[in-house]
Structures are given as structure tokens and as C-alpha cells.
Amino acid sequence: MDVPEHSDFINVGKDETAIGKHQSLDPNTYLSLDGNSLNTADLVRLGKGLFNIKLTCEAEGKVNEAREVIETIIKENRVVYGVNTGFGKFAHTLIPKDKLMELQANLIRSHSAGVGPPLSVERTRMLLALRINVLAKGYSGVSMETVQAMVKAFNDLSLYSPCLLRVPEKGTVGATGDLAPLAHLTLGLMGEGRMWSPQRGWDHAKTVGYWCHGVTPLVLKPKEGIGLINETQMRSSLEAEAVERAVGVARQADIIAALSLEALRGTTKAFHSDIYAVRPHLGQIEVVLRLRSLLHSDVFPSQISGKNHRTCDRVQDAYTLRCIPQVHGVANDTIAFVKIILSTELNSATDNPLVFAERGETISGGNFHGEYPAKALDYLAIGVHELASMSERRTERLVNPSLSELPAFLVQDGALNSGFMIAHCTAAALVSESKALCHQSSVDSLSTSAVTEDHVSMGGWAARKALRVVEHVEQGNSYSTSCSLLTACQALEFLRPLKSTTPLEKVHELVRSVVRPWDHDCQMSPDIETAHTLLREEKVWEAVRPYMDQY
Structure with a gap:
């Protein structure tokens, strides 16, 4: 891949040029995600490793504001689905306050039930990028710390260093989001499940992740597990x-x-x-x-x-x-x-x-x-x-x-x-x-x-x-x-x-x-x-x- 002499920030959505026109861009060039202006061409370019990503200041503000709402809900002991209740059929079961973080981690582990071959490096990058873009809208209640960890993981998951989070392609019915694929994506970010690197092949995510790029495993806060998987990004990125x-x-x-x-x-x-x-x-x-x-x-x-x-x-x-x-x-x-x-x-x-x-x-x-x-x-x-x-x-x-x-x-x-x-x-x-x-x-x-x-x-x-x-x-x-x-x-x-x-x-x-x-x-x-x-x-x-x- 040819590398130009400069890098800069490009606002996503401004360039509707067809795929293939920016194949020589420096991967240190950034697309700024704001949750409102991502287009299909740029998402595919992100999958190809042509850009790193960065949140806009406005998006960071919205993410922080939404997280404050969740923290207030927890402090006031208000009952909210997915924050202090079970999921699906267990929506009416209250969870003790000291178990809220365990609830989110258990959700990811139990929902990592996908099967079949894993997504490619390019498709995994697309999935992660789109997930970050939707979180940037500021309606999920996920913390800025978690979003920034995902941004770092994306920017490290390049074609130059293809450490691949293992996301099986089968297992979603399109009901409450693409639960299984997104759970596998999150599981890798938690340092569990498996990852792949050209040097180690498939190995435990914590070992490969640390060896590849030193990503600190995510520790999910209340609401963050459901906030990371209850979406449609698997099918949308493939689309x-x-x-x-x-x-x-x-x-x-x-x-x-x-x-x-x-x-x-x-x-x-x-x-x-x-x-x-x-x-x-x-x-x-x-x-x-x-x-x-x-x-x-x-x-x-x-x-x-x-x-x-x-x-x-x-x-x-x-x-x-x-x-x-x-x-x-x-x-x-x-x-x-x-x-x-x-x-x-x-x-x-x-x-x-x-x-x-x-x-x-x-x-x-x-x-x-x-x-x-x-x-x-x-x-x-x-x-x-x-x-x-x-x-x-x-x-x-x-x-x-x-x-x-x-x-x-x-x-x-x-x-x-x-x-x-x-x-x-x-x-x-x-x-x-x-x-x-x-x-x-x-x-x-x-x-x-x-x-x-x-x-x-x-x-x-x-x-x-x-x-x-x-x-x-x-x-x-x-x-x-x-x-x-x-x-x-x-x-x-x-x-x-x-x-x-x-x-x-x-x-x-x-x-x-x-x-x-x-x-x-x-x-x-x-x-x-x-x-x-x-x-x-x-x-x-x-x-x-x-x-x-x-x-």
C-alpha cells in the first residue's frame, strides 16, 4: 500500500467517491465519527484499514451526558430494564446493586453463542467501527472510557497488525439486535474468548491482545453490556x-x-x-x-x-x-x-x-x-x-x-x-x-x-x-x-x-x-x-x- 507524505482529519460523510479511490491513504489519516454522517463508502474504507477513527467533541459530550443519566438512575435506585433487571423473559427480575457489573459480564458471556467461520479482518473492523459510530450518538449510556477503549482497539486492529477479534458469522435472528456477533466482539475486548494474530494463530484474547497491542481488557459498568450488543450493526456492516x-x-x-x-x-x-x-x-x-x-x-x-x-x-x-x-x-x-x-x-x-x-x-x-x-x-x-x-x-x-x-x-x-x-x-x-x-x-x-x-x-x-x-x-x-x-x-x-x-x-x-x-x-x-x-x-x-x- 502506498503511503502519502501527510495525514490529516477528514470529516466522515463529506466524500461520496466510490470505493477504491482512496486505496493509497495513510492509515494514520482519521475519520471523525459523530453518529450522524457515516456513509457506506467510508465504512468499507474503514474496513480496509485506510483510516483510523476519532470521535468529534460534540459526540464525546453526548456520550458523557447519557452516561450521567445512567449513573443517576443507579444512585436513585430507579428500576430500568437492562440496568438493574434481567433480560428478555427476566425483565421483571430485579438485580441487587452489588451485582450490576456481574450482570453485564454474564450477559456477554451467555450471549457469545455464535457458530460458523469468523468474520474477516475487514468485516470485523467494519463491525467495530459501526458500533462506535452508533455509540457516538449518545443514546446508549455507555461510558466514554469504554468507547475510547473501543476506538483504541479499532485503531490498533489494522492491516499492518491484523490481530483479529473472533466474531462467528452465524447466530443472529435479527430480533433484539445482532446479539451473538456483538457479544463475541465485546468478549474479545473483555480479554475473553479468542483472537487471532499471524504470529500466534487463534489464542486466548487476553494473551494475544496484550501481545499484539497491549489493549487493557474492558471491565463493563452497569448498562454497558446490553449497550454494546443490543444493536443491528452486524447486518448493517455486511449490507x-x-x-x-x-x-x-x-x-x-x-x-x-x-x-x-x-x-x-x-x-x-x-x-x-x-x-x-x-x-x-x-x-x-x-x-x-x-x-x-x-x-x-x-x-x-x-x-x-x-x-x-x-x-x-x-x-x-x-x-x-x-x-x-x-x-x-x-x-x-x-x-x-x-x-x-x-x-x-x-x-x-x-x-x-x-x-x-x-x-x-x-x-x-x-x-x-x-x-x-x-x-x-x-x-x-x-x-x-x-x-x-x-x-x-x-x-x-x-x-x-x-x-x-x-x-x-x-x-x-x-x-x-x-x-x-x-x-x-x-x-x-x-x-x-x-x-x-x-x-x-x-x-x-x-x-x-x-x-x-x-x-x-x-x-x-x-x-x-x-x-x-x-x-x-x-x-x-x-x-x-x-x-x-x-x-x-x-x-x-x-x-x-x-x-x-x-x-x-x-x-x-x-x-x-x-x-x-x-x-x-x-x-x-x-x-x-x-x-x-x-x-x-x-x-x-x-x-x-x-x-x-x-x-
């Missing part, structure tokens, strides 16, 4: 990653769809501006403008399709070519909608009870319920999947000689060589798997906590499967599944010496800088992984963006 990756997937899907259309010598008649003026959905207008900037025009003429399109007698293409703006467009609108929901969720107080310092009281409610992020995640998975579904059909058209008028499976000496035959099978397999993952998890509910939590959102699974769908679409792009990147570039080889438009030739040039044309069979997996990397790093988008701006 932030999913939606930011979906942005990159969707706009590159448009580019590779144009490349496929060009290789198939499709007509651009369906992209006439008058068509979209009478059905002005924002997403499909955005897509059609991208297509028009990439395909044959007076600005960027194409030797392959220019003359053909002027004299074309083809009335219309198949849906997967003709209806790219309509289907890709609603994916864009879906992503935009989910970002609106998530932007609110990232900066919302979702604890229970909430502490209102200006009134000097706590109020129990239901902001912890995960229905908003769960429904948005299900919607995101469905919207993004359609990009893969459309593109797999375009791949079929490219490898099928009766549809493409190109050599079968885009290889010479067919039969001796199989070419892209099995790449398409892999594409179909990923699309089929994603279809199953698009079944809505948020329509399910299983009553828990002795019917106290009698309706749950299943938001944790919604988050994990939405991410898997996005990953499949990303892989699909490079597998020729989602938008046929390798397949379309291979098809262009059979149309030489004719050239496509300048921006599409730049995409072809980019791919050929890392993947050679196929003239005989060899192992395809390395090429697939290489192309996948191009898409994850948004190199395809970067290659054509200047030409789109010029158009």
Missing part, C-alpha cells in the same frame, strides 16, 4: 459492503453488456432517447446513457457495427440485448433505494432502552428490530441477481454458433478444443445457486426468548446471502456468467481486423494485458481469477469512464 460492491458490479455490468452486444453485432435502435423519454425511470435512463456512450456513435465510431447499424434491417434483438436498460436499470434503482435505507440505519440509535439525556430518562422501544435492513438486503439480492441472469443468457448467445455466427464455443478446431463450453456451465451453476439465495429470508420468523421476541427479521442471514449473491455476480462477470467479459473479448478476436469503439477497445486492451486470447484449450481457472480481480478493483470501469465523460 454496507454488499451495496458498495453492488455499485461496482452494476456499472461494470453495463459496460460488458455493451461489449457483448457489439460482439453479437446487435442493433442500437432500441436505445433511442425517445423510448426512454416516455418511460423515464432513473435507473434505465442511466444505463441507456452508458450504452450510448460506449456503442457506435459519431463520437466513437465502430468498424464492427457502424455501417451495419446504419443499414441494419434487423427489427429487434432478443430481450437480453434489447432490454438491457430496463433490467439493468431496475438493479440500479434497487441499489439506490437500499443505500437510502442503509444510510439511515448506519446513523441510527438502535439500543434498548435508549437514554435521552436532555430529559434525564430512559425509554424502552423497538429500534433494535432488524426488519429495515433485512428487507433491504433481500431486495438487493434479487435486484443484483438479475444482472447475472441476463448476462448468462448473453453468454449462451456468444458460445452458440447458431446464434452468434461465430465458431462454436469461441475456439478454433472445435471438438479437438472445447473452448468456453464449460465456462458457460460454471456460469449457469452460479446463476442457479444465486436464484435459491434470492428466496427472502425476512419473510421467515421464529419466536425466541420464551415468546418475548415473538417476531424476528432473520436479518443476519439476509446480509450474508446478499453478499454471496453479489460475489456470484462478480465472479460471474469474470466467468462469462454475469456480463460475459472473457467471452465477449474472445468473440472480438474472430471479428478482427475490424475495431470496435474506442472505449470498448480499451476494455479489450485491459483484458488482453492480463489474459491472452484462447487459440487452444488450457486451464481456464487462472484467467477467471485474473478477470475477477479486474472487476473487484473496478479496472473495467476506470478504463472507460473518461470516454463516457467525453461523450
